[in-house]
Amino acid sequence: xxxxxxxxxxxxxxxxxxxxxxxxxxxxxxxxxxxxxxxxxxxxxxxxxxxxxxxxxxxxxxxxxxxxxxxxxxxxxxxxxxxxxxxxxxxxxxxxxxxxxxxxxxxxxxxxxxxxxxxxxxxxxxxxxxxxxxxxxxxxxxxxxxxxxxxxxxxxxxxxxxxxxxxxxxxxxxxxxxxxxxxxxxxxxxxxxxxxxxxxxxxxxxxxxxxxxxxxxxxxxxxxxxxxxxxxxxxxxxxxxxxxxxxxxxxxxxxxxxxxxxxxxxxxxxxxxxxxxxxxxxxxxxxxxxxxxxxxxxxxxxxxxxxxxxxxxxxxxxxxxxxxxxxxxxxxxxxxxxxxxxxxxxxxxxxxxxxxxxxxxxxxxxxxxxxxxxxxxxxxxxxxxxxxxxxxxx
Numbered sequence: 001x002x003x004x005x006x007x008x009x010x011x012x013x014x015x016x017x018x019x020x021x022x023x024x025x026x027x028x029x030x031x032x033x034x035x036x037x038x039x040x041x042x043x044x045x046x047x048x049x050x051x052x053x054x055x056x057x058x059x060x061x062x063x064x065x066x067x068x069x070x071x072x073x074x075x076x077x078x079x080x081x082x083x084x085x086x087x088x089x090x091x092x093x094x095x096x097x098x099x100x101x102x103x104x105x106x107x108x109x110x111x112x113x114x115x116x117x118x119x120x121x122x123x124x125x126x127x128x129x130x131x132x133x134x135x136x137x138x139x140x141x142x143x144x145x146x147x148x149x150x151x152x153x154x155x156x157x158x159x160x161x162x163x164x165x166x167x168x169x170x171x172x173x174x175x176x177x178x179x180x181x182x183x184x185x186x187x188x189x190x191x192x193x194x195x196x197x198x199x200x201x202x203x204x205x206x207x208x209x210x211x212x213x214x215x216x217x218x219x220x221x222x223x224x225x226x227x228x229x230x231x232x233x234x235x236x237x238x239x240x241x242x243x244x245x246x247x248x249x250x251x252x253x254x255x256x257x258x259x260x261x262x263x264x265x266x267x268x269x270x271x272x273x274x275x276x277x278x279x280x281x282x283x284x285x286x287x288x289x290x291x292x293x294x295x296x297x298x299x300x301x302x303x304x305x306x307x308x309x310x311x312x313x314x315x316x317x318x319x320x321x322x323x324x325x326x327x328x329x330x331x332x333x334x335x336x337x338x339x340x341x342x343x344x345x346x347x348x349x350x351x352x353x354x355x356x357x358x359x360x361x362x363x364x365x366x367x368x369x370x371x372x373x374x375x376x377x378x379x380x381x382x383x384x385x386x387x388x389x390x391x392x393x394x
Contacts, residue, residue: 321373
């Protein structure tokens with residue numbers, strides 16, 4: 001019986017799909033090992049050089065914590081990709097067949113932009129960079145996508161719009177890349193939130209590109225997912241007392257934001273002469289809704305209060321979760337779970353409603369969540385005030 005099944009097993013592992021799965025798994029494993037090897041050594045360097053994220057009134061921690069965890073993301077991704085691509089020759093995987101059309105150009109521009117923004121983030125973590133210079137850098141790397149022919153060219157019926165002209169799509173794409181990048185940077189305020197949400201997104205995109213047989217993009221997605229896992233362990237479960245806790249810093253959050261914007265726009269870009277699939281819009285929309293909506297909400301509130309739009313405060317949803325009495329881990333689990341649930345809910349809603357109704361439903365649910373958090377915060381403040389007045393009376 002086992003002898004009869006052996007040819008079937010060998011035939012399976014000789015197929016292109018099996019070879020692709022092996023290469024993608026290798027990307028994930030190598031990135032995981034590189035990140036796991038590098039992070040403890042980065043913590044030692046941070047301790048010796050006193051490279052800590054100092055606490056202040058706005059931040060959600062009160063101890064000195066290493067802020068260079070994100071410095072491993074881009075190197076881990078690039079090294080794992082390089083070795084995996086080199087290994088493909090041993091199993092005769094037709095990798096070159098995937099590098100057709102604009103794919104190679106997209107990857108070259110994307111990797112160049114990732115490396116440049118990563119270096120800006122590293123400089124910011126070490127000596128600081130003014131936000132105007134960071135914005136200029138973000139707009140520069142965002143402009144690389146349209147130069148490679150990658151831009152938002154279809155709105156899939158949102159606001160009644162479908163195909164949009166180049167003169168509108170290109171600047172809109174650049175603005176969206178910058179906005180998504182900053183939204184991920186802004187939501188990186190509690191343990192595991194930005195990295196956990198990014199992990200869910202990259203795994204989802206990786207699986208989707210496997211189904212589309214776009215092996216290169218799946219390798220890229222899983223290589224990022226691999227380097228995130230060791231960081232999440234140190235970020236969430238690390239101990240400040242033992243020096244094993246760390247933050248990703250701007251080198252990590254800016255890189256993740258740029259990577260996520262690439263995958264979201266790449267997946268949502270409509271391919272000419274192919275049937276429009278609304279799922280290509282709803283999936284990235286659902287994965288990025290929490291950070292994007294939160295950043296937009298905060299900006300609107302600041303503008304309404306006639307405050308500087310880029311003023312740092314504690315009005316983000318993760319700050320509200322903490323003020324409502326949730327721990328860092330509880331807040332992260334709640335918000336990441338909310339993203340996963342809404343992804344499946346939105347995909348189910350596609351069967352009965354269009355994209356505009358789904359957008360309205362998502363906004364209403366997010367507004368309700370913020371209202372509930374505000375109510376819980378008010379109750380906690382009232383209870384504290386009552387306890388204080390009661391103890392003062394005694």
